[in-house]
Amino acid sequence: MSPPPRTNERVALAVATLASFLTPFMGSATNVALPAIGREMGLHAVDLGWVATAYLLSAAVFLVPFGKLADIHGRKRVFVGGLVVYTVTSLLCALAPSYPVLVAGRAGQGLGGGMVFGTGIALLTSIFPPGKRGLALGVNVAAVYLGLSLGPPLGGLLTQHLGWRSVFAANVPLGAIAAALAAWGLVGEWRESPGDRLDVPGAVLYGAGLSALMYGLGRVPSAAGWALAGAGVVALVAFVAWERRAEHPLLDMALFAQNRVFAFSNLAALINYAATFAVGFLLSLYFQSVRGLSPQAAGGLLTAQPLVMAALSPFAGRLSDRVDPRVVASSGMGLIAVGLALLALVSSATPYAFLVACLLLLGAGFALFSSPNTNAVMASVEKRSYGVASATLATMRLVGQMLSMGVASLVLALFVGREAVGPERAAGFVSGMRAAFALYALLCVAGVFASLARGASRPARSAGRP
Numbered sequence: 001m002s003p004p005p006r007t008n009e010r011v012a013l014a015v016a017t018l019a020s021f022l023t024p025f026m027g028s029a030t031n032v033a034l035p036a037i038g039r040e041m042g043l044h045a046v047d048l049g050w051v052a053t054a055y056l057l058s059a060a061v062f063l064v065p066f067g068k069l070a071d072i073h074g075r076k077r078v079f080v081g082g083l084v085v086y087t088v089t090s091l092l093c094a095l096a097p098s099y100p101v102l103v104a105g106r107a108g109q110g111l112g113g114g115m116v117f118g119t120g121i122a123l124l125t126s127i128f129p130p131g132k133r134g135l136a137l138g139v140n141v142a143a144v145y146l147g148l149s150l151g152p153p154l155g156g157l158l159t160q161h162l163g164w165r166s167v168f169a170a171n172v173p174l175g176a177i178a179a180a181l182a183a184w185g186l187v188g189e190w191r192e193s194p195g196d197r198l199d200v201p202g203a204v205l206y207g208a209g210l211s212a213l214m215y216g217l218g219r220v221p222s223a224a225g226w227a228l229a230g231a232g233v234v235a236l237v238a239f240v241a242w243e244r245r246a247e248h249p250l251l252d253m254a255l256f257a258q259n260r261v262f263a264f265s266n267l268a269a270l271i272n273y274a275a276t277f278a279v280g281f282l283l284s285l286y287f288q289s290v291r292g293l294s295p296q297a298a299g300g301l302l303t304a305q306p307l308v309m310a311a312l313s314p315f316a317g318r319l320s321d322r323v324d325p326r327v328v329a330s331s332g333m334g335l336i337a338v339g340l341a342l343l344a345l346v347s348s349a350t351p352y353a354f355l356v357a358c359l360l361l362l363g364a365g366f367a368l369f370s371s372p373n374t375n376a377v378m379a380s381v382e383k384r385s386y387g388v389a390s391a392t393l394a395t396m397r398l399v400g401q402m403l404s405m406g407v408a409s410l411v412l413a414l415f416v417g418r419e420a421v422g423p424e425r426a427a428g429f430v431s432g433m434r435a436a437f438a439l440y441a442l443l444c445v446a447g448v449f450a451s452l453a454r455g456a457s458r459p460a461r462s463a464g465r466p
Contacts, residue, residue: 011185012127013136016120017143018178019083023113025147026090026171027052028306029155031284032299033164040164041099045285045416045429049409052281053402054103057214058110059117060398061207065198066115067122067390068250072196075119075126080182082115087175094168105168117398122390123186125378131321134375138317141371142310149306152280156299202242202250209235210399217406221413251392252385261380262389264454265329265373266396271447272333272369273400275340275440278408279305279362282433283355290348290426304356308363313371320372329376330451332368335361337444344437348430369451376454404440411436 034048070078089108096102121137128136158166213232219225243249256263280302287298320328339361346355374393381389415432416425 009127009132009136012123013139015178015182015185016124016140018174018181019079019116019120020140020143021147022086022171022174022178023109023116023147024144024306025151025154025174026109026168027055028147028149028151028280028302029158029167029170029299030151031280032152032155032295032302033159033167034281034284035288036159036164036295037102041102043099045412046409047099048285049281049405049412050103051106053214053405053409054106055110055113056398056402056405057211058107059114060110060395060402061114061210062111063114063117063395063398064206064251064392065203067119067392067394068196068198070119070122071386072198075123076182076186078115079119079123079186080179082112082119083175083179083182084112085115086112087172087179088112090168090171090175094165094172096165114394114398117390117394119390121374121378121393122386125386125390126383130379133378134317134319134321134371135314136317137374137378138314138320138371141317141367141374142313144309144313146306146310149303149310151306152284152299152302153296154299156294156296159295197248199243199246199248199250202239202246205235205239205242206250209233209239210402214402214406217403217410221410255381255385255389255392259380261376261454264450265377265380266392268329268333268369268447268451268454269373269377269393270396270400270403271443271450272336272366272373273397274403274407275400275443275447276336276362276366277401277404278436279340279343279440281405282408282436283359285429286346286433290429301352301356302359305359305363305366308360309367309370312364312367316368317371317375320375325372325376325379326451326454328372329369330448332365332370332372333444333448333451335365335368337365337441337448339365340437340441340444344434344441346430346434346437348426373451407439408436411439 030052034051037043037051038045038048066078066082086109089105089112092108093102093105096105121140124136124140125133154170155167158164158170209232211232212228212235216225216228216230216232219228240253243251244253256266283302284298287293287301288295293301316328316332339358342354342358342361377389377393378386411432412429415428415435
């Protein structure tokens with residue numbers, strides 16, 4: 001066991017906050033740049049979906065293994081390494097000469113992002129005592145939403161005036177600064193499981209299963225698509241069976257089988273992200289390809305949702321230190337379901353005020369759900385499991401986001417086909433978008449029940465300080 005770290009709480013929060021800002025900023029800015037990427041490279045809507053999905057898939061595949069490696073070898077080491085990888089591959093995306101190279105660069109960003117996701121929350125949870133943890137996690141979530149807030153308008157501004165490559169180039173100096181601050185600002189190291197070993201067979205089954213499932217969903221409704229998706233499900237079932245008897249499991253299934261709060265909080269997160277992530281992707285295409293808005297104008301409208309998230313997340317995190325997180329998170333999930341149901345009514349002439357109101361409602365609901373749910377997950381496990389718990393929760397987020405994009409890609413393939421989205425296909429796109437929003441609303445209704453089913457959990461403040 002390494003000696004107690006001496007990192008100042010404020011320094012740790014600043015480093016984690018900057019790192020948490022980067023990847024959502026990149027994701028939301030990229031959504032606005034997608035139509036411009038499609039025009040330059042001649043891509044249809046399903047191909048554009050893979051510009052987002054390649055990042056998510058790579059991050060999800062590597063997140064849990066690196067979360068485990070962080071517990072074994074040191075969370076700071078993995079965290080800093082992830083920021084370096086993310087910065088280098090951002091430069092690769094900015095210079096990409098072709099679609100395959102761009103997708104490869106996005107996958108590299110996902111690798112770096114997975115290393116950061118798998119350790120950032122664990123670092124904060126290790127450093128902050130229970131009575132302060134909810135507020136720290138709330139500030140961290142607010143940084144995520146600030147990145148989401150600034151991504152659309154800045155991404156639209158950069159795309160419109162400097163081209164889509166500038167969106168990726170902007171991450172290079174930010175990533176370099178974050179890596180330098182983490183390397184020198186985080187004093188000490190955090191290793192809670194130095195005697196464990198990485199479960200390599202489990203990692204292979206996990207990565208292969210996720211990859212086959214997501215690639216298969218992108219090829220549906222073809223027979224090959226269904227076969228790949230089925231093979232992915234089989235590999236993931238085999239992964240669960242292997243983990244139940246592995247000596248050093250990659251993912252401790254006992255956390256799900258014996259810890260009700262942990263299991264249902266993660267399930268609620270999976271459902272929540274599966275129902276919400278593709279909203280920005282679909283509305284970006286809708287605003288620009290159906291309504292004819294510029295990237296800058298579309299980005300401005302999309303800012304409504306994350307601005308509310310950023311404003312309310314610290315309040316929600318603080319509230320979850322005092323009130324059962326289940327109540328706060330379930331209320332947020334309910335608001336999201338209402339917002340998605342309203343978006344399912346959108347037409348090609350819906351007033352922009354109505355769309356902004358829906359986005360504001362989604363933002364409020366997501367803020368009330370996210371940081372309280374994170375607080376509930378991290379408070380439900382022992383200190384030695386912080387890295388795996390953080391990585392598991394982030395995996396639920398990424399897998400949910402991939403499923404959300406999978407649903408969007410499937411719907412677009414059915415309603416639009418493998419063609420570029422434009423005015424001549426506006427009716428089909430709008431019908432598909434409405435169908436997707438209706439499915440997402442139903443998912444969120446199920447998510448409310450999953451959130452409530454976790455049972456009561458004590459607010460972190462009542463647990464006392466370590």
